[in-house]
Amino acid sequence: MRYATTVVIGAGHCGLAVSRCLTERSIDHVVLERGEVADSWRTRRWDSLRLLTPNWMTRLPGFAYRGDDPDGFLAASEVARLIGDYAEDSAAPVLTGTAVTSVRSGPRGYLVDTDGGSWHARTVVIATGAATVATVPARLVEQVPAAITTTTAADYRSPDRLPAGAVLVVGASASGIQIADEIRRSGRPVTLAAGEHVRMPRTYRGRDILWWMDASGLLDERYDEVPDLVRARNLPSMQLVGAPQMLDLNALRRGGVRLAGRFVGVREGTAQFSGSLPNVCALADLKLGRLLDTIDGWADRAGVDAAPPQRFAPTAVAGHEQSAHLGAGGIETIVWATGHRADLSFVDLGVFDRKGRVLHDGGVTTEPGLYVIGLPFLRRRKSTLIDGAAADARELTDHLAAHLDTVARRAG
Amino acid sequence: MTTSIVDNGVNVEALLGARQALAGAPEIAQFQWRSTVTWLDGTHSRADLETFFGFNEEQRHRTTFSFDIDHPLQFAAQDNGITPVEYVLVALGGCLTAGIAAIAQQRKIQLRSVQAAITAEMDLHGILGADPDVRNGFSGVRVDYTIDADATRAEIEALVAQSQKRSAVYDVLTNPTAVTVTVS
Numbered sequence: 001m002r003y004a005t006t007v008v009i010g011a012g013h014c015g016l017a018v019s020r021c022l023t024e025r026s027i028d029h030v031v032l033e034r035g036e037v038a039d040s041w042r043t044r045r046w047d048s049l050r051l052l053t054p055n056w057m058t059r060l061p062g063f064a065y066r067g068d069d070p071d072g073f074l075a076a077s078e079v080a081r082l083i084g085d086y087a088e089d090s091a092a093p094v095l096t097g098t099a100v101t102s103v104r105s106g107p108r109g110y111l112v113d114t115d116g117g118s119w120h121a122r123t124v125v126i127a128t129g130a131a132t133v134a135t136v137p138a139r140l141v142e143q144v145p146a147a148i149t150t151t152t153a154a155d156y157r158s159p160d161r162l163p164a165g166a167v168l169v170v171g172a173s174a175s176g177i178q179i180a181d182e183i184r185r186s187g188r189p190v191t192l193a194a195g196e197h198v199r200m201p202r203t204y205r206g207r208d209i210l211w212w213m214d215a216s217g218l219l220d221e222r223y224d225e226v227p228d229l230v231r232a233r234n235l236p237s238m239q240l241v242g243a244p245q246m247l248d249l250n251a252l253r254r255g256g257v258r259l260a261g262r263f264v265g266v267r268e269g270t271a272q273f274s275g276s277l278p279n280v281c282a283l284a285d286l287k288l289g290r291l292l293d294t295i296d297g298w299a300d301r302a303g304v305d306a307a308p309p310q311r312f313a314p315t316a317v318a319g320h321e322q323s324a325h326l327g328a329g330g331i332e333t334i335v336w337a338t339g340h341r342a343d344l345s346f347v348d349l350g351v352f353d354r355k356g357r358v359l360h361d362g363g364v365t366t367e368p369g370l371y372v373i374g375l376p377f378l379r380r381r382k383s384t385l386i387d388g389a390a391a392d393a394r395e396l397t398d399h400l401a402a403h404l405d406t407v408a409r410r411a412g
Numbered sequence: 413m414t415t416s417i418v419d420n421g422v423n424v425e426a427l428l429g430a431r432q433a434l435a436g437a438p439e440i441a442q443f444q445w446r447s448t449v450t451w452l453d454g455t456h457s458r459a460d461l462e463t464f465f466g467f468n469e470e471q472r473h474r475t476t477f478s479f480d481i482d483h484p485l486q487f488a489a490q491d492n493g494i495t496p497v498e499y500v501l502v503a504l505g506g507c508l509t510a511g512i513a514a515i516a517q518q519r520k521i522q523l524r525s526v527q528a529a530i531t532a533e534m535d536l537h538g539i540l541g542a543d544p545d546v547r548n549g550f551s552g553v554r555v556d557y558t559i560d561a562d563a564t565r566a567e568i569e570a571l572v573a574q575s576q577k578r579s580a581v582y583d584v585l586t587n588p589t590a591v592t593v594t595v596s
Binding site: 196262264267272280283286354 | 438566569570573574576577582583585586587588
């Protein structure tokens with residue numbers, strides 16, 4: 001049995017950011033990683049994927065992108081390398097190839113079991129990520145005929161690995177739009193089923209949209225300040241691609257992708273799509289308009305030197321599909337880009353709600369000394385961006401250190 | 413700066429209170445709606461609605477509501493009431509408009525007038541069995557709102573969009589629903 005004051009679970013950018021902050025405070029710790037450092041970036045990304053945030057936004061505690069292309073977007077393999085460099089730069093105490101099987105209460109706080117033995121820890125930080133498991137709508141999956149090839153955004157790699165024939169991409173967040181675009185470019189007929197989505201231009205008034213959101217403070221909006229946190233935490237990801245282009249539903253339609261409403265059922269071998277596409281597009285257009293109004297207002301007040309304001313044409317939805325045949329001659333492959341969730345099934349503690357979601361106040365769970373990081377809108381709008389890890393890691397480490405002080409005083 | 417009190421006649425506090433209560437006791441959210449339809453003559457039927465189930469117990473309307481359903485003279489019927497498909501328009505317009513009032517109240521937008529013009533396109537070849545490529549139901553539904561309110565056009569459009577997003581009847585119309593019809 002080994003001991004560490006803090007066990008950090010997961011050596012992605014969040015776990016390593018926490019590790020760096022713990023080292024700065026001389027809190028002894030270990031980072032347990034089931035695979036390699038930045039494992040998801042090595043094993044759970046499609047071939048062409050690039051980071052959605054520009055390189056200058058790759059800022060971690062004590063470390064940042066230093067290359068010669070600040071406005072570019074790193075490829076997945078380059079992100080993995082950068083996170084590896086960060087681990088090395090931090091001399092992070094990472095134990096790779098060590099899968100945590102359970103976290104439970106222990107005599108000194110927590111007992112962390114792994115496939116390589118157990119650890120006692122006073123505090124535990126769970127940094128296993130928000131996207132461990134692809135979520136697919138079970139009710140729909142069971143209706144899909146067995147002859148249809150199905151995959152998820154996490155398992156998808158490239159168009160040439162899919163069978164020939166038409167493809168249905170389900171979901172219009174960042175993954176869905178990119179995968180639909182890429183498969184369409186490979187020459188296949190593609191239908192994209194879109195529910196609620198977050199429409200976003202890549203650049204606005206001559207600058208990256210994330211520059212505006214960062215500079216104006218929108219990405220720093222705090223979890224205890226937003227009016228509807230539940231909604232904010234469940235928003236789909238922004239329709240962004242790691243390239244200097246806007247990939248919205250209008251662009252996809254121009255590229256030959258057929259648009260359909262949310263995939264809602266299968267009847268007699270035919271996929272049915274919701275008739276609500278006009279409204280989800282109207283909602284997304286209005287939301288984008290409000291965002292741009294906010295940005296323009298801030299730009300005026302801050303006196304930002306930028307190109308004049310612009311507005312984007314409404315999303316065109318006329319003629320969208322309401323049904324599609326599944327099977328030979330119709331759609332032969334379905335790619336589920338319906339989101340993902342954290343997998344905290346290894347946590348044997350009462351910190352979950354009735355739907356199995358971890359309960360936390362900005363990453364602080366109800367179990368003293370147990371923390372989570374890297375979840376949507378954990379403490380800020382940017383919490384799931386690489387650039388969001390620094391502030392969250394610092395604040396949670398502050399909380400953790402205060403907790404250790406309290407425990408020490410009580411013991412003394 | 414105005415300090416006038418927005419009142420659209422919607423008790424938003426009660427609605428928000430219900431949402432809070434549901435969070436603590438999800439089972440009370442399970443509702444059942446009921447209608448009894450009795451054939452009278454020809455295509456004329458009458459629907460009676462009185463009870464429903466919700467908040468964990470049997471509930472009752474203030475009174476029994478009755479609605480005549482028939483088909484127009486042009487269908488060689490007696491026109492004792494509107495057609496079933498028109499009731500769908502009634503339901504959709506009623507649902508969306510109630511939503512607009514409630515959301516406006518919550519967003520502190522005073523409504524002065526709200527009117528929905530609802531149209532539904534239908535090809536009779538479907539229900540007559542004359543063309544298998546034509547569906548029985550609507551080929552499309554259009555709702556056009558004319559709204560006078562203390563708000564910008566974008567705010568009014570957002571009200572209407574949010575109302576669709578939270579509308580039961582809009583959902584019933586736009587998404588498939590399992591329907592089981594039996595004979596006792």
